[in-house]
Amino acid sequence: MALRVVVLGAGFGGLELTTLLSEAFGTGIDIVLIDKSESFVFGFSKLDVMFGRKPPRAVLHAYGTIVKPGVRFIQTTVRAIDPAAKRVETEAGTFHADVLVVSLGADLDPASTPGLVEGGHEFYSVSGAFALRDVLPQFEGGSAVVGVTGKSFKCPPAPSETALLLHDYLTARRRRGSADITLVMPFGTPIPPSPDTSQAILGAFAERGIRFVKDNLVTSVDAEKRRVTLSDGSDLPCDLLLGIPVHRVPHVVVESGLAAQPFDWVPVNKQTLETKFPGVYAVGDVNGVGTPKAGVFAEGAARVVAASIVAQHLGGASPEAYEGAGSCYVEFGHDQVGRVDVDFLSGPKPTGVFHAPSTALVAEKGQFGASRLQRWFGR
Numbered sequence: 505m506a507l508r509v510v511v512l513g514a515g516f517g518g519l520e521l522t523t524l525l526s527e528a529f530g531t532g533i534d535i536v537l538i539d540k541s542e543s544f545v546f547g548f549s550k551l552d553v554m555f556g557r558k559p560p561r562a563v564l565h566a567y568g569t570i571v572k573p574g575v576r577f578i579q580t581t582v583r584a585i586d587p588a589a590k591r592v593e594t595e596a597g598t599f600h601a602d603v604l605v606v607s608l609g610a611d612l613d614p615a616s617t618p619g620l621v622e623g624g625h626e627f628y629s630v631s632g633a634f635a636l637r638d639v640l641p642q643f644e645g646g647s648a649v650v651g652v653t654g655k656s657f658k659c660p661p662a663p664s665e666t667a668l669l670l671h672d673y674l675t676a677r678r679r680r681g682s683a684d685i686t687l688v689m690p691f692g693t694p695i696p697p698s699p700d701t702s703q704a705i706l707g708a709f710a711e712r713g714i715r716f717v718k719d720n721l722v723t724s725v726d727a728e729k730r731r732v733t734l735s736d737g738s739d740l741p742c743d744l745l746l747g748i749p750v751h752r753v754p755h756v757v758v759e760s761g762l763a764a765q766p767f768d769w770v771p772v773n774k775q776t777l778e779t780k781f782p783g784v785y786a787v788g789d790v791n792g793v794g795t796p797k798a799g800v801f802a803e804g805a806a807r808v809v810a811a812s813i814v815a816q817h818l819g820g821a822s823p824e825a826y827e828g829a830g831s832c833y834v835e836f837g838h839d840q841v842g843r844v845d846v847d848f849l850s851g852p853k854p855t856g857v858f859h860a861p862s863t864a865l866v867a868e869k870g871q872f873g874a875s876r877l878q879r880w881f882g883r
């Protein structure tokens with residue numbers, strides 16, 4: 505009987521893993537790829553849509569178009585996971601696996617920040633980012649705050665990118681003179697592992713008059729008074745809040761016993777990404793391996809897990825240990841993109857090498873997205 509692999513979540517991690525296994529095993533594998541959504545959306549495309557750079561339909565990539573040997577995509581919601589039995593309950597029935605991969609990402613919980621849902625906006629979900637496309641044109645001026653509400657969040661450069669793109673957006677609408685922009689982040693610098701990248705971002709903020717509030721979170725929103733409260737007890741005027749919601753381990757993963765509680769990301773073997781249950785792996789944002797929550801790290805983790813499954817079932821060398829390294833593109837505004845090459849696990853402390861913003865990196869980022877669509881969706 506063909507090896508049965510069930511992959512929960514078709515994001516960066518699940519799509520890369522499925523592609524690698526299909527390439528290696530061909531029709532000699534039975535992969536069930538499960539996701540509750542109909543389409544994949546790159547995280548960075550959310551910024552493109554909210555700032556009107558692309559229409560929503562241009563960034564939705566339908567899972568139904570995936571045709572790969574040995575792969576079945578099933579659109580359904582995972583309701584329960586039994587990691588000991590490698591059994592998954594979904595709205596479309598029960599699935600049994602020989603190898604189970606949990607790549608369900610991070611859940612977003614805007615409701616846990618008082619007033620955020622009623623008095624602010626978030627742009628981390630697809631629906632939130634798409635809705636902002638209609639909200640931003642109504643902002644005529646006042647205080648705009650890009651605010652992080654929880655300590656652990658996806659794509660650490662994204663809040664800084666949002667502040668810089670908001671500057672361009674308001675400048676193009678001739679509203680920048682009547683608006684101020686503040687970024688609230690829980691770190692001392694925008695990208696702590698890379699002082700050069702942080703310096704460049706802080707320089708760009710200074711040039712554009714964007715205020716950076718470090719070591720803080722937005723803890724509540726008062727829509728009536730038009731103010732937000734920060735974790736140090738101070739408050740700020742706020743007519744427009746672009747919030748980064750609290751991130752949590754998906755409820756179904758906590759219930760399964762794979763994670764101890766909502767802020768304890770799934771513990772894994774740092775070299776293999778295997779959980780405490782043999783043959784059950786946690787890939788991407790859902791794990792607590794110690795890398796930032798970003799697509800490039802989810803992809804790197806998928807490569808290690810795929811190589812391990814191939815070595816165990818087709819033979820060959822065991823994979824190299826997970827490196828926790830990857831390149832993140834950073835939108836600097838003014839139609840320029842920078843890049844930071846970060847390495848979280850191979851040395852004694854995380855490092856990041858900065859590549860200055862350029863139009864060449866705009867093209868490289870475009871190629872990064874296009875190459876994933878080609879690999880994962882065959883287009």
Ligand SMILES: Cc1cc2nc3c(=O)[nH]c(=O)nc-3n(C[C@H](O)[C@H](O)[C@H](O)COP(=O)(O)OP(=O)(O)OC[C@H]3O[C@@H](n4cnc5c(N)ncnc54)[C@H](O)[C@@H]3O)c2cc1C
Binds near residue numbers: 513538580658
């Ligand atoms: C604004 C923004 C910009 C970003 N920019 C970048 C960037 O430039 N570069 C980069 O590398 N990363 C970026 N990211 C981060 C990146 O999107 C994530 O880190 C990445 O998608 C994580 O991959 P993953 O496979 O772990 O999880 P996800 O890609 O989040 O995939 C998880 C999947 O699981 C599904 N799912 C969840 N629960 C269930 C359930 N119960 N049943 C069924 N399906 C379920 C979801 O629908 C989802 O498709 C950005 C994120 C944001 C929000």
